[in-house]
Amino acid sequence: MAIIKLALKSLYNRRTTALLTVFAIAVSVSLLLGVERVRTQAKENFANTISGTDLIIGARTGPVQLLLYSVFRIGNATNNISWQSYQDIANQKSVKWSVPLSLGDSHRGYRVLGTNTDYFKHYQFGQSQSLQFSHGKPFNTLFEAVVGAEVAKNLNYNIGDKIIIAHGAGSTSFTKHDQMPFTITGILAPTSTPVDKTVHVSLPAIEAIHLGWNNGAPPIAGSVDNTQLDIDSLQPKVITAALVGLSSKIRVFQLQRFINQYKQEPLQAIIPGVALHELWSMMGVAEQALVVISGFVVASGLLGMLTMILASLNERRREMAILRAVGARPLQIFFLMISEAGILALAGALLGVIMLFSMLLIAQPLLQDSFGILITVSALTLYEWQLLGLVLVSGLAIGVVPSIRAYRMSLADGMTIRV
Amino acid sequence: MKNLSLSAGLAPALFLLCSLSASASTEADHDTQRQHGAHDHGxxxxxxxxxxxxxxxxxxxxxxxxxxxxxxxxxxxxxxxxxxxxxxxxxxxxxxxxxxxxxxxxxxxxxxxxxxxxxxxxxxxxxxxxxxxxxxxxxxxxxxxxxxxxxxxxxxxxxxxxxxxxxxxxxxxxxxxxxxxxxxxxxxxxxxxxxxx
Incomplete structure (x- = not known):
């Protein structure tokens, strides 16, 4: 105990270098833990985006791509699928429910999803949680829209507001369907999924906003009579994808095979969880690279500590010699040096954790806004404790090097007067 | 100038596409199916x-x-x-x-x-x-x-x-x-x- 006190006092005497060393370790530790946390939580977020859906149907591409554009709204569809094929599949005996999805339009940078009211009933996220309305109700007539929580918050929308939907998916789309404003009838509760960033309208509405567009040119004013439009006459011809739920899971592979071998149209059915797994195995390399890099940053932080202690040994030749002269045994000198390394590593780890949590608190809203990734600020997990323990042990292990040096040289070295 | 040469290069390609789609439509009448699953040994x-x-x-x-x-x-x-x-x-x-x-x-x-x-x-x-x-x-x-x-x-x-x-x-x-x-x-x-x- 006395030795630790002595080490603390000695460090206090050299507080500038000691603090810098602690800071270097802290930065590396917070990076290590931060990478770990973002990695696991991003994964969890992705996995929690869709649940309760047995199959996703779309054009025949790759499973990952279909999953990304249909559920995560990342990238665009390679092909659409015809309404007729969709109906054919939706009417299969094993299908309990199905929800058509039509993508491709946008509202001020947010994707517009054409679907039907079943979407609000059957789409589930997290642990089988259904979508909830924080205000209002589902769309009912043609020009009504339901917006996600983030859309409502960032654009300051309320029930009854009128919005205009743009053609294409860019935020600065020139061609707006401004003849047909939509009224907001509902705002969804936050889900931390891409649903928050989506404007939902009915499928006929998607057809309606494209009415009168000839050869890519916007309709001439007055050529389409909005009042004449009604939901029944606007049957969609194509959709982008569809979610399917089965009455019995046993049938899932049979239906998947039926769809993958569908003769009339090249369709594909994916199991969301399986496609997610494929996505992880693709990203696995990048993930590991990140972990390895942050591991090396920690190593360089600890090496910095080693440099600092070794450099200080020269200055402290007298200190060691005096300690030996007043009766300290070589082993005690050894422990003095080791505890110095331990204190630095521990302080670095503690400060690192503090920095991590403050960084998470600052970055949390930013990450959610720009990437839709919710990082919860929660207690350290077992694995994170293990990482911290590893940092401490390596700090102590590195401390052995200067300790042995001090152990062997302290007396003779300090007493010899060099000119 | 660049545009001109590009469209000149495209013309045969477009022609080819048109003729291709024409032949595809006649093929469709036969209702032939040409889909094959993957077959990977091992x-x-x-x-x-x-x-x-x-x-x-x-x-x-x-x-x-x-x-x-x-x-x-x-x-x-x-x-x-x-x-x-x-x-x-x-x-x-x-x-x-x-x-x-x-x-x-x-x-x-x-x-x-x-x-x-x-x-x-x-x-x-x-x-x-x-x-x-x-x-x-x-x-x-x-x-x-x-x-x-x-x-x-x-x-x-x-x-x-x-x-x-x-x-x-x-x-x-x-x-x-x-x-x-x-x-x-x-x-x-x-x-x-x-x-x-």
Missing amino acids: HATLNLVQEGKTIQLMLESPAVNIIGFEHAAKTPQEKQKIENAIELLKQGEKLFGFPASAQCAQIEVEVESEHTELTEHHDESKEEHESNHDEPESHSEFEVSYQFVCDAPTKLDTLKVHFFEFFPLTEEIEAQLVTEKRQFAAELSPQSSTINF
Whole structure:
């Protein structure tokens, strides 16, 4: 105990270098833990985006791509699928429910999803949680829209507001369907999924906003009579994808095979969880690279500590010699040096954790806004404790090097007067 | 200038496209289907679905993984090999090691392959078989579906796949798994052939 006190006092005497060393370790530790946390939580977020859906149907591409554009709204569809094929599949005996999805339009940078009211009933996220309305109700007539929580918050929308939907998916789309404003009838509760960033309208509405567009040119004013439009006459011809739920899971592979071998149209059915797994195995390399890099940053932080202690040994030749002269045994000198390394590593780890949590608190809203990734600020997990323990042990292990040096040289070295 | 040369280069391509689509539309009248599944030697797929006490497994593999050749059996040795393989494939309890505590038993199995007709039922459905294959196939596959009933499905935490031991030409099995708890995938190899639920 006395030795630790002595080490603390000695460090206090050299507080500038000691603090810098602690800071270097802290930065590396917070990076290590931060990478770990973002990695696991991003994964969890992705996995929690869709649940309760047995199959996703779309054009025949790759499973990952279909999953990304249909559920995560990342990238665009390679092909659409015809309404007729969709109906054919939706009417299969094993299908309990199905929800058509039509993508491709946008509202001020947010994707517009054409679907039907079943979407609000059957789409589930997290642990089988259904979508909830924080205000209002589902769309009912043609020009009504339901917006996600983030859309409502960032654009300051309320029930009854009128919005205009743009053609294409860019935020600065020139061609707006401004003849047909939509009224907001509902705002969804936050889900931390891409649903928050989506404007939902009915499928006929998607057809309606494209009415009168000839050869890519916007309709001439007055050529389409909005009042004449009604939901029944606007049957969609194509959709982008569809979610399917089965009455019995046993049938899932049979239906998947039926769809993958569908003769009339090249369709594909994916199991969301399986496609997610494929996505992880693709990203696995990048993930590991990140972990390895942050591991090396920690190593360089600890090496910095080693440099600092070794450099200080020269200055402290007298200190060691005096300690030996007043009766300290070589082993005690050894422990003095080791505890110095331990204190630095521990302080670095503690400060690192503090920095991590403050960084998470600052970055949390930013990450959610720009990437839709919710990082919860929660207690350290077992694995994170293990990482911290590893940092401490390596700090102590590195401390052995200067300790042995001090152990062997302290007396003779300090007493010899060099000119 | 650049635009001009580009469009000049595009013109033949466009012409080609037009003629292509024209020929495609005439082809469509014949209702021919030209879709082919992947066929990758050494590679098999396994689908598993569990609901309640029922577990269904569907194994698809190129024939070469199982019998070492894909042509129709000619010699008695080859025929014998196919018969042995089918016999083995039907013993799902040998190929799939469920934990004993889950109390699983195989109640149904069905082996389908281009090769089964040759050895098993010679007379029945022979005609149908032939009409299916009016052109000679260079590849052949095995499709085996198993049905198990497990009395204690909650105890089902691992599944050891012994397929590699019996059919060493198989290098990899890609598994898709759907259980009541979750959907996931696994890549199995002779080194790691256990699925964790």
